[in-house]
Amino acid sequence: MNTRALTSRSVRIAAVAATAALTLAACGSNGDSKDATGTPSAGSAASGPVVVEATNGKITVPAGVKRIVSVSYATGALLDLGVQPVGTSTIDDNNPMELLPSQTEAAKKIEPIGSGIEINIEKVASLKPDLIVVEGASAFDWGIKKLEGIAPTLYFGVDTPVDLLNAQEKIATAVGKDAEFKKLKSDYEAKAAKIKTDYATKLNSVKWTIASSYGGGEFLVDTSTSWVGRVLNDAGAKFSQASSDTKEHETTYSVEKLDVLADADLILVPKMAATGEVPQDTKDLDKQPSWKNLKAVQAGKVIPVTYATTDRYGTSINVLDQIETILKGL
Numbered sequence: 658m659n660t661r662a663l664t665s666r667s668v669r670i671a672a673v674a675a676t677a678a679l680t681l682a683a684c685g686s687n688g689d690s691k692d693a694t695g696t697p698s699a700g701s702a703a704s705g706p707v708v709v710e711a712t713n714g715k716i717t718v719p720a721g722v723k724r725i726v727s728v729s730y731a732t733g734a735l736l737d738l739g740v741q742p743v744g745t746s747t748i749d750d751n752n753p754m755e756l757l758p759s760q761t762e763a764a765k766k767i768e769p770i771g772s773g774i775e776i777n778i779e780k781v782a783s784l785k786p787d788l789i790v791v792e793g794a795s796a797f798d799w800g801i802k803k804l805e806g807i808a809p810t811l812y813f814g815v816d817t818p819v820d821l822l823n824a825q826e827k828i829a830t831a832v833g834k835d836a837e838f839k840k841l842k843s844d845y846e847a848k849a850a851k852i853k854t855d856y857a858t859k860l861n862s863v864k865w866t867i868a869s870s871y872g873g874g875e876f877l878v879d880t881s882t883s884w885v886g887r888v889l890n891d892a893g894a895k896f897s898q899a900s901s902d903t904k905e906h907e908t909t910y911s912v913e914k915l916d917v918l919a920d921a922d923l924i925l926v927p928k929m930a931a932t933g934e935v936p937q938d939t940k941d942l943d944k945q946p947s948w949k950n951l952k953a954v955q956a957g958k959v960i961p962v963t964y965a966t967t968d969r970y971g972t973s974i975n976v977l978d979q980i981e982t983i984l985k986g987l
Contacts, residue, residue, distance in 0.1 A: 863894075864896060875910065889980065921952070
């Protein structure tokens with residue numbers, strides 16, 4: 658299996674995050690459940706233990722887990738479901754997990770247990786978790802065996818973007834939030850279907866692509882099976898030739914090949930949720946003469962999109978909102 662396309666973003670992100678200082682406030686969380694005011698709870702009681710199939714096997718999750726430690730993408734997946742972990746790997750500008758604005762304050766109250774893939778095992782143990790949930794690229798060593806020695810651990814290795822959606826459903830089952838997950842999924846599907854109907858004419862007349870760069874003389878093109886590509890596809894979008902390939906969710910090119918974007922009417926570029934800025938390496942694409950000659954660039958149709966690595970239904974709904982706003986302006 659070719660893991661380069663899978664981890665081209667995550668490898669760079671983890672390499673930086675592994676050495677980054679912790680940025681979350683070290684506020685303790687007592688894991689108490691909250692009511693239906695919109696404040697996340699620590700977990701939901703269930704009538705009995707549940708067996709969840711994860712990458713590390715069939716794991717028995719105890720009934721009524723309350724204290725959950727989450728690693729990487731798992732934090733956003735849980736917050737989407739209204740569950741607030743007691744511990745999480747650091748959320749910062751370089752972390753692949755991006756939170757919705759409504760989730761950032763809750764995240765500040767979660768105890769940090771490390772940065773990137775560097776997890777502090779002793780810190781995790783000190784939080785006395787009932788359950789540990791890890792979502793991350795399969796190419797990395799997440800120290801699962803050590804975590805399993807502390808508490809039941811659900812590890813979901815990610816090979817393709819859709820794996821994250823499937824993992825969120827299993828996480829929901831593990832923490833007794835099936836109803837919340839079904840509503841998220843239903844809301845997403847209903848909004849995608851409405852956009853597909855309401856903007857059919859515009860969707861049929863525009864070819865979309867998603868591009869980004871991490872420097873080094875290269876850039877990435879996301880395909881229809883990528884994070885945002887999947888959402889665009891569900892909304893009925895048409896893709897440029899470079900984004901139509903479904904063999905990989907992203908393809909790396911040298912900057913000399915920027916003309917692969919020539920047929921795109923609209924280019925989406927990533928914008929960091931934490932800063933509201935397009936990463937500098939992606940901004941620097943406009944220094945290339947071939948970038949300036951692209952049809953979409955000349956038409957002013959290079960549009961930043963937040964949650965370019967949308968990993969769950971909460972951010973996917975937000976991406977649909979952004980797509981609808983773009984369509985209204987065409």
